[in-house]
Amino acid sequence: MDDEKRITLRLPQDLHAWLARQAKTSRRSLNSEIVHRLEVGRGTTVADDETP
Template sequence: MDEEEKRITLRLPVELHAWLAAEAKSARRSLNSEIVHRLEAERGGASPGK
């Protein structure tokens, strides 16, 4: 794991998990990458160094 990353445990409602997983699959991303992508988009851009 990159030293600039932090591992967390996340609990999601089943319906939200299913929706995110489907969105990730259609975008050809992992579930983790989909969540990061959406969070970065919501905050207004990519994290520093990316």
């Protein structure tokens, strides 16, 4: 990422826990997992198991 924007994000506790588990399984930070899933959702990442 060339340009980054810091935000505060509020998540339900169960969603946070799920994302944290997914990040650990994928060997990503929680931030990288969220960014990856957003990129996949908008079609900018080829495979779901790619590391951003």
